[in-house]
Amino acid sequence: MINIILLGPPGAGKGTQAHRLVAERNMIQLSTGDMLREARTSGTAMGKMVADVMDRGDLVTDEIVIGLIDEKLQGDNGGGFIFDGFPRTLAQADALGALLKRSGRKLDAVIEMQVDDAALVARISGRFTCGDCGEVYHDDTKPTAKPGTCDKCGSSDLKRRADDNADSLKVRLMEYYKKTSPLIGYYYAKGDLHTVDGLAEIDTVAKSIANVLDQVRTS
Numbered sequence: 001m002i003n004i005i006l007l008g009p010p011g012a013g014k015g016t017q018a019h020r021l022v023a024e025r026n027m028i029q030l031s032t033g034d035m036l037r038e039a040r041t042s043g044t045a046m047g048k049m050v051a052d053v054m055d056r057g058d059l060v061t062d063e064i065v066i067g068l069i070d071e072k073l074q075g076d077n078g079g080g081f082i083f084d085g086f087p088r089t090l091a092q093a094d095a096l097g098a099l100l101k102r103s104g105r106k107l108d109a110v111i112e113m114q115v116d117d118a119a120l121v122a123r124i125s126g127r128f129t130c131g132d133c134g135e136v137y138h139d140d141t142k143p144t145a146k147p148g149t150c151d152k153c154g155s156s157d158l159k160r161r162a163d164d165n166a167d168s169l170k171v172r173l174m175e176y177y178k179k180t181s182p183l184i185g186y187y188y189a190k191g192d193l194h195t196v197d198g199l200a201e202i203d204t205v206a207k208s209i210a211n212v213l214d215q216v217r218t219s
């Protein structure tokens with residue numbers, strides 16, 4: 001069992017790679033972004049509280065996302081956890097360390113997906129996902145084979161995120177550089193950091209991640 005963090009700015013490809021790891025290694029994806037979107041869709045009080053913050057591109061409070069992760073860590077861990085979009089602040093990183101320790105688990109690797117900002121804008125502005133299975137598509141680089149239908153599960157519920165627009169992206173990028181990028185140094189200092197080229201083809205990125213996982217499994 002391997003527990004990893006996928007670290008990178010919005011549009012780096014964390015979700016895409018997490019889905020592959022779930023399918024190929026039976027790992028469990030813990031995406032705080034997905035959990036928050038679910039809370040919004042189901043109309044919970046917390047979902048209503050975070051809606052505006054998310055649409056603007058700001059971060060929701062540490063307390064809320066730490067609580068969400070805490071809950072999930074009590075459940076089954078399958079082939080290990082993939083933390084996707086969490087932690088995003090140093091306080092969240094400290095909290096994750098404590099939660100893992102408390103449940104007798106450890107973090108095996110932090111995989112930083114490096115991309116440049118110009119690529120992020122292009123990736124995010126064409127992005128859409130399947131509302132049923134979560135598969136991620138792109139207008140130019142990964143369209144569905146049949147327009148309006150998910151290749152993977154056949155659903156016609158294809159969606160664009162409310163925060164995938166130029167204004168929110170600016171805020172999300174700024175939040176990343178101000179609050180999340182310090183985690184690169186934090187995990188480097190702990191000896192957990194591995195860096196992959198997130199601009200490569202999806203299969204190539206997947207191979208680089210697989211290499212890291214093989215490396216930490218045998219170490």
Ligand code: AMP
Nearest residue numbers: 032033054057058059060065085086088
């Ligand atoms: P994501 O799907 O990871 O891009 O997250 C979408 C939005 O959810 C972010 O822009 C934040 O508003 C919120 N969010 C997701 N994860 C976190 C987190 N770990 N800390 C704070 N806010 C988060």
